[in-house]
Amino acid sequence: MSVTYNFGFMDEHAKKEVRRSILKAISIPGYQVPYSSREMPMGRGFGTGGLQITLSLIGADETLKVIDQGSDDSVNAVNLRQFVELTCPGVNTTTHLNEATLIQSRHRIPEVPLTPNQTLVLQVPYPDPLVVVEPSEDKRKVMHGEADYARLLVKLYEDIVKFDEITISHRYPTRINGHYVIDPSPIPRWDVPKLNNSPALILFGAGREKKIYAVPPHTIAEPLAFDDVPFRVESFNDTHGNRRPCERCGATDSFLDEYINEDGSKRYQCSDSDYCDTVLAETKEAAHA
Amino acid sequence: MSNLATTIPSVWQPHTQQQAYRQLMQAFANPGQIETLSDDALLLTLATLLDGATSLADVHGLIPALDYTRLETVTATPETAHFVLADGAQVPAFAPSLGTLESPEGGATLLLAITSVSEGNAYTLSGPGIDGVRNIALQGLNPAWLDARESWNAAFPMGVDILLLAGRKVLALPRTTSIKGA
Numbered sequence: 001m002s003v004t005y006n007f008g009f010m011d012e013h014a015k016k017e018v019r020r021s022i023l024k025a026i027s028i029p030g031y032q033v034p035y036s037s038r039e040m041p042m043g044r045g046f047g048t049g050g051l052q053i054t055l056s057l058i059g060a061d062e063t064l065k066v067i068d069q070g071s072d073d074s075v076n077a078v079n080l081r082q083f084v085e086l087t088c089p090g091v092n093t094t095t096h097l098n099e100a101t102l103i104q105s106r107h108r109i110p111e112v113p114l115t116p117n118q119t120l121v122l123q124v125p126y127p128d129p130l131v132v133v134e135p136s137e138d139k140r141k142v143m144h145g146e147a148d149y150a151r152l153l154v155k156l157y158e159d160i161v162k163f164d165e166i167t168i169s170h171r172y173p174t175r176i177n178g179h180y181v182i183d184p185s186p187i188p189r190w191d192v193p194k195l196n197n198s199p200a201l202i203l204f205g206a207g208r209e210k211k212i213y214a215v216p217p218h219t220i221a222e223p224l225a226f227d228d229v230p231f232r233v234e235s236f237n238d239t240h241g242n243r244r245p246c247e248r249c250g251a252t253d254s255f256l257d258e259y260i261n262e263d264g265s266k267r268y269q270c271s272d273s274d275y276c277d278t279v280l281a282e283t284k285e286a287a288h289a
Numbered sequence: 290m291s292n293l294a295t296t297i298p299s300v301w302q303p304h305t306q307q308q309a310y311r312q313l314m315q316a317f318a319n320p321g322q323i324e325t326l327s328d329d330a331l332l333l334t335l336a337t338l339l340d341g342a343t344s345l346a347d348v349h350g351l352i353p354a355l356d357y358t359r360l361e362t363v364t365a366t367p368e369t370a371h372f373v374l375a376d377g378a379q380v381p382a383f384a385p386s387l388g389t390l391e392s393p394e395g396g397a398t399l400l401l402a403i404t405s406v407s408e409g410n411a412y413t414l415s416g417p418g419i420d421g422v423r424n425i426a427l428q429g430l431n432p433a434w435l436d437a438r439e440s441w442n443a444a445f446p447m448g449v450d451i452l453l454l455a456g457r458k459v460l461a462l463p464r465t466t467s468i469k470g471a
Binding site: 007012013015016017019020021022023024025026027028029031033034057058059060116119138141142144145146177179180197201214216217218219220 | 303304306307308310311313314315317318319337338339340341342343389390391392393394396398417418419420445446450463464465
């Protein structure tokens with residue numbers, strides 16, 4: 001027996017609710033809009049928040065790219081892409097950023113800047129940056145409304161006292177349009193500046209925590225920092241202070257993943273596989289020319 | 290029997306609404322940017338966004354009875370409705386819901402039917418979603434709406450988000466957009 005799903009798996013009422021939540025999320029940049037987060041045929045925590053946004057937005061003429069930790073080939077990306085292919089007949093999927101109109105991503109923002117015609121959907125495990133300093137959601141909602149982030153700043157200050165450095169490697173708290181502070185999902189610090197004045201709309205979906213929030217295009221996004229301890233991104237310099245290149249494509253301007261070889265030595269390679277492939281192809285082309 | 294999809298008007302079909310929603314989302318993400326929908330903007334926008342989980346106040350009775358029934362929405366007063374539809378030429382004579390400090394998404398979405406929206410330099414917009422400034426011209430909008438909007442949106446994050454609709458065209462003014470007259 002063949003089973004026919006509604007286009008996009010979700011029923012139209014569920015899509016409408018997500019769509020209305022997105023409009024409020026855009027209108028109140030950085031505010032976590034609660035929504036009902038329907039059951040999906042995969043566990044919460046496997047990208048259901050991002051997936052519900054993607055399925056609510058997607059149309060038959062869409063070209064979708066799904067990324068997991070920068071790669072189109074890792075298990076979460078492959079599963080979600082196949083699910084969309086199964087439930088959205090007619091939708092194209094791609095691994096090339098420049099072909100995509102809709103991009104769903106886990107833990108990375110692509111290296112190449114997005115365009116105004118693209119929309120980025122990020123999967124979010126923990127949407128509220130205040131949860132480390134305040135356990136009550138009722139109180140956190142008041143703090144967010146008042147833009148009261150004093151206790152979060154104290155937490156960052158305590159890091160500086162203990163370690164001479166803010167020790168947050170990913171999910172770096174970022175203030176949107178001078179008011180709400182968001183958890184920008186587990187993107188590395190490297191990606192945080194891409195939120196600021198982004199050419200494309202960026203949507204965040206937390207399925208388990210039932211929240212949707214947004215950073216509209218051309219909006220100020222400032223990582224929390226202090227005047228005398230500015231925000232800085234990861235350094236990929238070796239012990240001599242030289243920028244490490246990607247060992248596969250040679251790029252010196254991308255976020256690098258660290259791999260351990262069998263002999264214990266370390267190897268560095270682009271995290272964004274599409275970017276790595278593009279640079280590699282360009283290098284080969286230049287060599288042939 | 291003929292194909293069902295051809296007998297239901299396009300406005301009520303999921304595919305049309307998905308396309309319209311993407312344009313509405315672009316409109317909200319880029320305040321003042323004019324989107325041209327595939328059908329009458331007023332009805333298509335309502336059909337795209339509303340269902341039984343929402344409430345609507347049609348202040349000036351702009352929706353024909355049959356279409357109103359098809360929206361399957363809950364009727365509410367303009368003071369409490371999620372969506373308030375009004376004739377932009379009239380003066381606002383109600384105070385919409387602004388949400389609360391904790392839950393500002395409770396602020397109403399106002400849909401104002403006006404004569405025309407176009408690029409022009411009657412109003413200069415700035416704020417999130419706008420690279421620098423964006424200029425628009427509006428016809429058939431009573432300036433009292435913009436004054437009222439300013440007071441409704443005075444205490445961010447509370448406020449109202451406005452859609453201006455004229456024919457097939459729509460533009461959005463979320464609460465974060467600042468508007469300066471020429």
